[in-house]
Amino acid sequence: MQAAIIVFPGSNREQDVYDALERASGKKPLKVWHRDSELPKADLLVIPGGFSYGDYLRCGAMAAHSPIMREVSARASRGTPVLGICNGFQILTEAGLLPGVLLTNKTLKFHCKDVHLRIETSQSLFTSRYEAGQVIRVPVAHHDGNYFADPATLDRLEEKGLVAFRYCTPNGELTEESNHNGSARHIAGIFNEAKTVLGLMPHPEDATDPLLGGTDGQALFAGLVEALA
């Protein structure tokens, strides 16, 4: 699997996801600078976390309208899988590749800690190595991760099985407290209609090395390698 990571000014988790992808696939991902007009041939496009363009205007808004994102959207519409993590999720919503928007955390604070996520479906490229209902522990690091969409959009996401992950307790319960940032219906990550685009706020790439305190994110990358090899 050849992955390409799109790097914007202000991206800062590109090396984390690079390492996770390389460990899973044995192949070095490509890094694509936002000014590059040519997007190389790739099996997977990744938009990493960070603070692209300093979060000016709205998180992800400037990056979403940069020329390289037009190319990413074109590839996505032809079926190339796209993974957006944290700021990458914000960029995908601003670019219209995923519905909804990420608002400021309900606490008004930057959250940097491990959280528990319930896997909502194993029926996707990204979650095939997990079981539906399984609980994993991965870090979050964001100020604006409070998922919002109108009730009709939320209903449609649920009906079509497009919710990928929800914030939960270690036992998989959806309590008010476990929904640390106030996301609508505890949503931590969603797919597009074709389930070829995934956006999520938590950082599975930072849970792929035992030295960093957990490896629950490994299966996401292993599943992608298996599906896209």
Added chain:
Amino acid sequence: MRARVHVMLKPGVLDPQGKAIAHALGSLGFKGVNEVRQGKVIDLDLAESDPARAKAELEQMCRQLLANTVIESYQIELGQ
């Protein structure tokens, strides 16, 4: 031609910053602040001098970049 764009969160969209401001006003002793909503003001200086064309262009700017219409509404004010 100068223009000013006001961007506000739509009613019903949680505005934690507005809530924090309302709370701070209350603790400063300003009683009776029922609600605060915080928005953005964007001033633009446009080469276009025809108001109708400027307005049409600003509409596009708002829809494509200046506002996220999932959560925000916008209002365009044309100057001289």
